[in-house]
Amino acid sequence: MLLHGLLVLLGVLVLCKGQDDSGENEACDNFTDLNLSHCLMGTSLYVRLLLYTRSNLDCGREINHHNLSSQPLFDLSRPTAFVIHGYRPTGAPPIWINHLVNLMAEQEDMNVIVVDWNRGAANLNYFTAVIYTREAAHNLTGFIMNMEEEGASLSSVHLIGVSLGAHLAGFVGANLKGKIGRITGLDPAGPMFTSATPDQRLDPSDAMFVDVLHTDMNSFGLSGAHGHIDFYANGGADQPGCPRTIFAGKSYFVCDHQRSVLLFLCALNRTCSLTGYPCSSYSDFLDGRCVQCDAFRPASCPVLGYDVSQWRETLLQLGQTQVFFSTTASLPYRKLSYRVDIVTWNQYLRWGTIYIKLYSGRNFTEARVDHKLFRLEQYTSTRLLAQFDEDLQNIQKISLRINTGNIIGLRYKIRLLRIRFTPLEHPDRPLMCRHDIIMEENREVVFRPLPCDSHL
Template sequence: MLKLCFFLCLIYWVRPDEAKICPEFTDLNLGDALTGTELYVQLLLYTRENPDCAERLIELNVTASKYLNTTKKIVFVIHGFRPTGSPPAWLGDMKKLLLSSEDINLIIVDWNRGATTVNYVTAVKNCRKVAEILKNYVDQMLVGGASLDSLYMIGVSLGAHIAGFVGQKYNGKLGRITGLDPAGPSFNEEPPEYRLDPTDAQFVDVIHSDIDVLGFKKPLGTIDFYPNGGMYQPGCPKTFFSGLHYFKCDHQRSVFLFLSSLKRKCDIITYPCHSYLDYKRGKCLNCNAFQPMSCPVVGYHADRWKKLLIPYSSPIKAYFDTSDRDPFCMYNYLLDITTWNKSIRRGFIKVKIMDNDGNAVESQMNSKASTFQQYKSVKILTGFPRDIEKIAKMSLTFSTKALIGPTKKLKILHMKLTSVNNPKRPQLCRYDLVLMEKIEVIFRPIPCFGTGT
């Protein structure tokens, strides 16, 4: 009898726990990808009331949801192609950071069944079907009191185009779409109605991080951000020996840049410009057109510039450089150099800045060589992964990167260093420097004449 009582009590205590089992994102494997999967879409709702246990929305009865509050912003997160079947590694952070940033309805769109396949074309064909299913859900939300203005879709790779297809169905009246490295293959040559497009929402911001392989190269949004020119992201592997990470690292960097913007450790400032080369030459560091709000930032808070950007007839491309790890921010300086060599010199300048305590940080080398001509100013944008507020010393190193031939000498008549992130800081100058190739020259800069310092 005692054993029976214990058994019944155990059942009694277990049943409530069983009833609380939380729906989860579909977890598949490579075997599923090899055999292929039939499309199935589930929507998992998280709010601040249920941040750790999703509520699965019922397609034909969305308004019966316990947690959906149609008076609040509704954010959809849509993943892309899943060749191995596993849930996206970034999904947990995306959920946690979005909910901590704002009191929203967060909906994870799980179409892993349909995205998990080794046949990429099959996943592409499923995108239209996913968009149609999402429209059914959105229609019910609108009946339940939601507004198109409050709908925000974040799409990764193929998911960006799915968001675009949904936006098309509502004639571009969705509040916002963010495309995180929208997929390029099967979309690069397609007209606007077959991919994400600036007219798919009231505001469309896009981060392009892998334009030479998996991502879409041309502008797709109201504003298009190109970190490090849109390819070759710092910290990503450069050889095949790194395996799968070599192929997906650049592509996924767009997601991690977006996540970084939610952490708010620093704002990643960007610079609207015609090209990455013009940006690197320091031609686009004045954001007067965007005053009084200054330059746009990339990520979740990019829509602060919505009212300023929408009047532009052509897409705005914004460029910026990043460090190789989170939070990815760079502290930019414009180096202005005038040389007095009689013959032309072509090469690269590496900059190091130091404070009085011996802390030092080194710039990244420029991707394009500069051309130095006698008495002509050359502007070089250089960035540092850490900030040094008061620069006590700095160094310059000149290099042609030539493997053979005589070493070169660069004679500097005048050098000026200007903080881009903090333009109120004193400009620092130095006169009459001689740089021998590959030899670091350390010196103390002085405040420039006429700067009021």
């Protein structure tokens, strides 16, 4: 029994130790874990910097702010990414921290530093946490200046800020005169920043390149454009799958806001390919008016994620750019998009919404283009964006229904002179067409697509 107890104790000690690449055992430095009582009493700011590299992904090492050489794993010749969390009303560590650290290390051999300012961010009074962002930014600015003095290049520094952390990153960038290589803002915080001037929030001048993802602009996120490129997922506000009533509890408040982190993680993991289309508004995007990427050729449209090399210079030349994309409610989030061009020749004017199904064998996927009513009349060209939750290949048949809301009386005929489907994310796939289709309103018609003629 005594021997068994000693073995268990030894096992616990091993689990509580980390091992660096030199083989020496050292205690891991973990993110500060607080609880609600700390938030109720209030916390004073204390900033810790936890280093992770490919050699110690499972065991953080705290770095001395003033003695960089004390941490042998910190190689200043490598790029350095700083991960900055936001407001922590419960004091618990962010559940996404370790996942983001690991995915960043997969992108390239870099230093990943978690900026742990939980003591400061964990306050019941949000206003207190906002004030601390300036002080925390001053602290981090000094550390990065020490890095530069030791030989690091500011252009190789990437700050990734979540919510309130996005503005903290912007303050650091402003302190360093915009010489930081890149700042990524994941749904920058809105409360207390909605009327802020550029020097009081994240803005494009804070770094050589600033990219921003919006998911909750009508609540905890910040509306508007604040980077060289701003990605708006599902218009930047309400996200699919998130609850719409307060009866859902905590999820009702945080789901849309947290979706920015989940989308970014998915993009880093390369399981999502989320293409943004430049457009002046989300409604224009849904209308299919902004599905061209001519300004970015020969590169494709901007894709959310880590690698921005293909289109960064184009964006810097274009100035501030807004791009829109839609997602599903869950992994892998990606929708498959078709531009659909319809020419109608019906005798009577009809208004309706459009439902399209694509079939491949026994599988099918549906797009509901019901964000507005479409005008269908004699020789009218209508363009719309049909977005499907599943990527089906080898489409064998297509069904189409035009819902006019007419439930009594005579069903009017609708004649389609031509309908054409253009796959947007897969330009290598053939265009699908069909000519002269006669259908009734509110009734589904099924047809087999044919290859489009070259002049279409």
